[in-house]
Amino acid sequence: MAVIYLDHAASSWPKPPKVMEAMVQSIEQFGANPGRGSHEMAVKASRVLFEGRKSLAKLFKIKNPNDIAFTLNTTMSLNMAIKGFVKPGEHVICTAVEHNSVRRPLEYLKRTRDIKVTYIETNPKGELTIDDVARAVTSETKLIVCTHSSNMLGSILPVAEIGQLCRDKGIKLLVDAAQTAGTLPIDVGLMGIHMLAFPGHKALLGPQGTGGLYIHPDIDLEPLMHGGTGSQSEAIEQPTVRPDRYEAGTPNTVGIAGLTEGVKFVLQEGVEQIHLKEWALTQRMMEGLMGVTGVTVLGPDLGQNKTGIVSFTIADADSSEVAFVLDQSFQIAVRAGYHCTPLAHEMAGTMARGAVRASVGYFTTEAEVEQLIHAVREIAAHYT
Incomplete structure (x- = not known):
C-alpha cells in the first residue's frame, strides 16, 4: 500500500519532476562554487543562484532580487533577522502562536541583550485582531514579528493590517512565511513587510536545506555569519554589497537549482x-x-x-x-x-x-x- 503523505506543513512531498532534474543537472554539469571563479562552470553555477533570486523576487513582488539572501531554512532566516536587527534594551512584539524559531531567539536576546518581549495572546482558534497588536505598542517598540499562519492551527494572521500599523508607528515588520510562501499571495511592498523569512522545502516545492530572507534595502542587518564571499576578499570586514554580506561560505547551489524549479512551478500554477x-x-x-x-x-x-x-x-x-x-x-x-x-x-x-x-x-x-x-x-x- 502506498504511503498517504499528509505532513506538508513540515516538508512537501513529492516534488515536481523538474526539481530533481535541475539538481541532477547541477551536479553533473556545473558542480563548481558560484562567485568563486571566472571559469565556465563557476559562471553557470552563479547563474543558478541569480535565476533563483529572480524567480523568488517575482513571486514576492520584490524589486531587487539581490535583497534576497539564501539560507538553509526559515529558522536560519529568522535568526539572521532577529539577532541582526534587535539592539540592547529594545522592545519586540510577537504573537503567542509563533514557532520556536521566533520564540527561542527572542528569549535568548532577553537574557543576553536585555530586550523586552511582548507575546500577544490569540483566541483558542489562533486568531487575533489589529487592535490586539496596537495595544502592545510602546515608544520603545522597534520590531514586530508575526507568523503569516500558525503552523499548528492554520489560522491566518492580519499581516497587511499589521504592516500598515508598522508604517504609521515607524516600526519594522518581520514575517515568518513558513506556512504561506507558495500558498498565499505575498507582496512585500503592499503588505508593508520589511523582512520576510521563508522555506524552500515546503510549499515552494524545493528540497530541504533551502530557504531565504528578504531584507528591505533600508535595513542593514549585522551578519549572522562572517567569512568568505568571493567578493572584497582583501577587506577584513564582511562585504557591504548584497547578497554577499549575508551569504558567507559556499552556498547550496544544488538545492537552489531545485528550489528555482519549484518556484517556477508555483508561478506557473x-x-x-x-x-x-x-x-x-x-x-x-x-x-x-x-x-x-x-x-x-x-x-x-x-x-x-x-x-x-x-x-x-x-x-x-x-x-x-x-x-x-x-x-x-x-x-x-x-x-x-x-x-x-x-x-x-x-x-x-x-x-x-x-x-x-x-x-x-x-x-x-x-x-x-x-x-x-x-x-x-x-x-x-x-x-x-
Whole structure:
C-alpha cells in the first residue's frame, strides 16, 4: 500500500519532476562554487543562484532580487533577522502562536541583550485582531514579528493590517512565511513587510536545506555569519554589497537549482489557485473529522479562511499514539506532539497531550483525505 503523505506543513512531498532534474543537472554539469571563479562552470553555477533570486523576487513582488539572501531554512532566516536587527534594551512584539524559531531567539536576546518581549495572546482558534497588536505598542517598540499562519492551527494572521500599523508607528515588520510562501499571495511592498523569512522545502516545492530572507534595502542587518564571499576578499570586514554580506561560505547551489524549479512551478500554477485547491481539501477534511465521535478539530471554524493544516485530538488519546497507529496500520504520515509551538497549544488548551496535525499539499488528492477520515473513525472508536 502506498504511503498517504499528509505532513506538508513540515516538508512537501513529492516534488515536481523538474526539481530533481535541475539538481541532477547541477551536479553533473556545473558542480563548481558560484562567485568563486571566472571559469565556465563557476559562471553557470552563479547563474543558478541569480535565476533563483529572480524567480523568488517575482513571486514576492520584490524589486531587487539581490535583497534576497539564501539560507538553509526559515529558522536560519529568522535568526539572521532577529539577532541582526534587535539592539540592547529594545522592545519586540510577537504573537503567542509563533514557532520556536521566533520564540527561542527572542528569549535568548532577553537574557543576553536585555530586550523586552511582548507575546500577544490569540483566541483558542489562533486568531487575533489589529487592535490586539496596537495595544502592545510602546515608544520603545522597534520590531514586530508575526507568523503569516500558525503552523499548528492554520489560522491566518492580519499581516497587511499589521504592516500598515508598522508604517504609521515607524516600526519594522518581520514575517515568518513558513506556512504561506507558495500558498498565499505575498507582496512585500503592499503588505508593508520589511523582512520576510521563508522555506524552500515546503510549499515552494524545493528540497530541504533551502530557504531565504528578504531584507528591505533600508535595513542593514549585522551578519549572522562572517567569512568568505568571493567578493572584497582583501577587506577584513564582511562585504557591504548584497547578497554577499549575508551569504558567507559556499552556498547550496544544488538545492537552489531545485528550489528555482519549484518556484517556477508555483508561478506557473498560480498561488491563488494552489490556495483554493488546498482550502477545498482542508474543508472536506475538517467536515469529515468533525463528524467523528470523540474528535475535536482545532483552529478556525469550517468555512473560514485558513492554510492547509488540520490539527485535531481524539478523546483522551495521546497524539503521538494516534499518529503511530495512522502510520503503522494505515500508512498515513502525519505529525503529532507540540509542533515547536507550545504557546499555541496553551491558547488551544492542548498542552496535556498535544495534537495530531494533518496537512495537505498541492499533490494531495480527495481520495487521500477520505482515507484519513476513515482511519480516524476507526481509531476513535477505540477511545469513545
